[in-house]
Amino acid sequence: MKSNHSWIVLSYKVPSEPSTMRVRVWRNLKALGVVYIQQSVCVAPDTPEVRRKIQQMEKFIQSGGGETFLMEVVQFADRTEEHMVQLFNDQRTREYEEFFGGCDLFLKEIENETKRKNFTFHEVEENETDLGKLKKWYRKIMKRDFFHSPLMLNAKNRLDLCERKLAEFTEQVYRSEGHIEGQIE
Known part of the structure; x- marks a missing residue:
């Protein structure tokens, strides 16, 4: 190698x-x-x-x-370098798996608030803050993902799903309050 x-x-x-x-x-x-x-x-x-x-x-x-x-x-010697790359990817795998757990909690929160029909601006703000934390966490992992872990794409897809679910939730909040985002009354 x-x-x-x-x-x-x-x-x-x-x-x-x-x-x-x-x-x-x-x-x-x-x-x-x-x-x-x-x-x-x-x-x-x-x-x-x-x-x-x-x-x-x-x-x-x-x-x-x-x-x-x-x-x-x-x-490094070939086998040593292969081992080093594997050690780096193992570290990233653990980080990505923890990140997936954070995304799952975020998605569960959106799901719970939707079931309760808790469509408030306050919930949007809280969830935007939480999504911001997930984005920051993702960027930190990516910065350390020197060898492009196999989980990199899955992490991006999971973050994109979180963004879509928050956008859907936010749209429901606007509808429940009688507003459509971007519409001038």
């Missing part, structure tokens, strides 16, 4: 106290989408954004009295 991927490997050591530094480093690197291959050793595809953020983390770690070691890997 020859590829065009190059990689960044970051090994770091942070002081044991304060623990907030260790947690901040871990959270920032996980948000970036790295895979940990050992304790305090993580790998990520070498993209401009990943490189920039890892360099920022290096500075943060060093300014807090920690140590870093950054390696640029042009190419």
Whole structure:
């Protein structure tokens, strides 16, 4: 499996106290989408954004009295690279599955409010807020989906379904209040 991927490997050591530094480093690197291959050793595809953020983390770690070691890997051995890509896709699968759960809750909420005929502007606002959170969550996962997980398209389709269901619900609210969206009275 020859590829065009190059990689960044970051090994770091942070002081044991304060623990907030260790947690901040871990959270920032996980948000970036790295895979940990050992304790305090993580790998990520070498993209401009990943490189920039890892360099920022290096500075943060060093300014807090920690140590870093950054390696640029042009190419892993074929089997290692296949394994790395699988680890990244496994992480994304877990994230997408959790995202699907969030979408299911959203759709259930719309369904429940529709059954109760709770067609109020307040419900539209609440559901718009919830849909905004789902969109933000989806964008975060997509940003980390370096190798285009097989679930990527399903996630987009599920988000689109949430948008359609909210649009249908909103239309029912306007009808129940005697208004058609965009119509001037």
